[in-house]
Amino acid sequence: GESVGLHLPTLSVQEGDNSIINCAYSNSASDYFIWYKQESGKGPQFIIDIRSNMDKRQGQRVTVLLNKTVKHLSLQIAATQPGDSAVYFCAERGSSYKLIFGSGTRLLVRP
Amino acid sequence: GAGVSQTPSNKVTEKGKYVELRCDPISGHTALYWYRQSLGQGPEFLIYFQGTGAADDSGLPNDRFFAVRPEGSVSTLKIQRTERGDSAVYLCASSSMAVGAGDTQYFGPGTRLTVL
Numbered sequence: 001g002e003s004v005g006l007h008l009p010t011l012s013v014q015e016g017d018n019s020i021i022n023c024a025y026s027n028s029a030s031d032y033f034i035w036y037k038q039e040s041g042k043g044p045q046f047i048i049d050i051r052s053n054m055d056k057r058q059g060q061r062v063t064v065l066l067n068k069t070v071k072h073l074s075l076q077i078a079a080t081q082p083g084d085s086a087v088y089f090c091a092e093r094g095s096s097y098k099l100i101f102g103s104g105t106r107l108l109v110r111p
Numbered sequence: 112g113a114g115v116s117q118t119p120s121n122k123v124t125e126k127g128k129y130v131e132l133r134c135d136p137i138s139g140h141t142a143l144y145w146y147r148q149s150l151g152q153g154p155e156f157l158i159y160f161q162g163t164g165a166a167d168d169s170g171l172p173n174d175r176f177f178a179v180r181p182e183g184s185v186s187t188l189k190i191q192r193t194e195r196g197d198s199a200v201y202l203c204a205s206s207s208m209a210v211g212a213g214d215t216q217y218f219g220p221g222t223r224l225t226v227l
Contacts, residue, residue, distance in 0.1 A: 008151060034215070043115075043202050043218035044154065089153050096167035097142065097206075099216060101153030 008087060010106045019077040023090030023102045028071060030092040034099065035064060035075045039086045047075070047088075077107075085109045113137070115219035117203050123225045124193055132188040132222045136205030143186050144216060145178055146170075146202040154202050160186060161208070193226045200224070 013019045025033065031052040036044035050057045050064045050073075057064050063076040073090050087106045091099040116135040124130050136143050142161055146154035156170040160180045168178070175193075180186040190197055200223050204216040 032214075036218075041220075043204075043220045046215055046217060049215060091153075094156075096159055096169075097214060098144065098156040098159055098167060098170065099146075099154070100156070104153050 008104045008106045010108060012108045012110060013080050014110050015080060015082060017080055019075075019080045019084070019107060021075045021077075021088050021105045021107065023073040023075075023105075025071050025073060025090065025092045025102070026100070027092060027094065028068070030094065030100075032093040033064070033066060033073050034091045034093075035062075035073075036089045036091060036101075037084075037086045038089060038104075044089060080107075080109050082109045082111060115203055115205050115217055117201075117219040117222050119222060120220065121223045121225075123227065125227050126193060126195060128193050128226075130190050130193055130224065132190075132201050132224070134186045134188070134203030134205075134219060136184065136186070136203070137207075137217060140205035140207050140217075141183070142206045142208045142214070142216075143180060144204040144206075145186070145188050146204065146218075148200045148202055148221070150199075157188070190224075193224075195226050198224055198226045 034049040035047040038044045048059045048064050061078045065074045087104045089104045090102045094100045118133045144159045145157040148154045158178050159167040162183045175191045178188045200221040202221045204218045206214045206216045
């Protein structure tokens with residue numbers, strides 16, 4: 001809800017700049033990873049996903065990078081816009097398809 | 112088409128009361144998930160349905176929590192003898208699981224439960 005992100009790390013970027021949000025995951029056996037965007041008062045919105053047999057995947061203005069060696073995931077947003085301001089969560093798929101979410105990063109875009 | 116819907120959007124109840132939260136998944140999605148999100152944290156898994164059956168209920172915190180999906184579509188999360196610690200946003204998600212369709216989970220807007 002509107003209080004999501006209250007105690008989360010915050011990344012502040014200038015409008016038009018690129019943003020990089022990082023995430024560490026826990027299970028080396030995880031085979032599927034997803035980035036979600038959550039705006040105040042809304043549910044998580046799917047952005048992009050990547051499977052463990054890939055190390056990079058691109059979408060529209062977004063790129064996800066996966067480094068399995070160090071269990072690290074990143075989300076790159078090109079030409080960040082005010083509408084990108086939200087809390088971003090990475091998630092890994094555990095057993096039985098359940099998602100295990102990271103702690104989240106709040107992205108603030110300065111006009 | 113329509114996304115995942117959840118009702119009510121907000122629920123305020125008193126400690127000890129019983130509540131039901133409803134989820135309508137995306138039409139045709141066979142998998143349905145419930146998560147709980149506390150203030151400032153990421154969603155935490157509660158239960159996963161494949162069709163009518165609970166394939167994984169390992170996230171339910173205790174036996175006061177129960178969920179059903181009798182016809183393989185709509186699901187209801189039931190909480191008995193609510194406690195103040197149950198206050199959170201309860202999120203529902205669904206996914207297709209069809210071959211070639213992927214298993215991306217799409218979330219509803221959530222139900223904010225407040226236990227006084």
